[in-house]
Amino acid sequence: MQYISTRGSAQALGFEGATLAGLASDGGLYVPESWPQFSRADIAALAGLSYAETAVRVLAPFVGDALSEEELRDLCEAAYGRFSHKAVTPLVQLDERNWLLELFHGPTLAFKDVALQLLGLLFERFLSGKDRHLTVVGATSGDTGSAAIDALAGREKVDIFMLHPKGRVSEVQRRQMTTVLAPNVHNIAIEGNFDDAQRLVKAMFGDAQFADRFTLSAVNSINWARLAAQIVYYFYSAVRLGAPDRAIAFSVPTGNFGDVFAGYAAAQMGLPVARLIVATNVNDILHRAMVAGDYSVGELTPTPAPSMDIQVSSNFERLLFDLYDRDGDILSSVMSSFETSRALKLDDRAHSRIGKLFSSARIDNDAMSMAMRHAASEMGEIIDPHTAIGLSAAISADLAPDIPIVTLATAHPAKFRDAVERATGQRPALPARISGLFEREERYDTLPGELQAIEAYIAERATET
């Protein structure tokens, strides 16, 4: 399998190359040159398989000859062996049609672990025996940071520099990052918001001299391997609910458009997906794009679902690439105009194509709190604010009543204890795996959100290659 850039001019790479590169050299994102196809029989054959084995089957066409099947199996078993639930991503039934897909049983209690546990092992495998060192730079609104740090802490040949927006992540999220004191982990609080952090990361990749000098790589969902690993749980859950004989809808709390793009990829591969519901908070650029074709950047507003406080959604570019018939030249000019004007109006054809699979909902803070209360009192489940946004969108979705809706439960409620307590009156206990978090020493530096300052900080600490 080869990977091509959404902006058409970077060199095509295999799975190993695309994984280590993270972002394409022309500023685009790597996508598979074509979508692997799963027949009804291939999907039916996933029934009863463990999560790790499902991952092997779903990932094999993406990995191609970069790993043998045995090597891929070993990595999947090691990655998913660290999850605290035997099913890895269990389904919980809420009522006749609504289900939760719990994606938070990994080491850092958010869905990011599902991909990052595997990505950490892939980095190690692809670097082994080579004289190569990676400098991973990442931006986080709270969850990617801790999951990536857990996956990479202490690994030889990798340094990780993680930028989070100062004061805009929950205390649990911050501590999960800043209490990891391994020498290859560097936490930076930047003065700014998540969009600023993500822009800085992309600017570092765009600085070819800096990117080459330190061999930059990415752990955000700009890295294709992240999304590939997230496709697996769409297959795993749909098969448990009757696919390929029944189509399933998914409601996905959305920020950077990575998780829901993985659902789109599953649908392109043949999984019967009835609908993908893009659930946003009041930072609703994606909702406006879905409803009116208006992808224009608004003011970023802090909410009790901070991980989704995002305006510029990296992976929307991957969807645009398909909507514009995979024409890298067109997309390159669309994206460069967006980067200048901070606004993009979808043409009618692209907009109507979106509506075939996607719908969307904008869930404000009141509706989000109401969904948390409803889940607690009517369904017996304490859910986190991000999951509540997905559930609220699922409950109000306009879909035939016989279609099951799976809401992706993207974080454990204990990561957002204050917001959960405010909404439900119940304060979630810290799970055993993070129980000592508040007693541990924290280490991080605060920097202005300026490229020069961040690059200078990294240059002082990273390994030149």
Ligand SMILES: Cc1ncc(COP(=O)(O)O)c(C=O)c1O
């Ligand atoms: C808990 C949680 N829910 C949902 C999201 C949104 O996911 P995505 O950025 O893949 O759209 C994030 C952040 O990415 C998150 O951390």
Ligand SMILES: N[C@@H](CCOP(=O)(O)O)C(=O)O
């Ligand atoms: N919500 C994310 C933001 C980064 O998203 P990613 O999926 O591109 O890594 C976070 O928690 O950091």
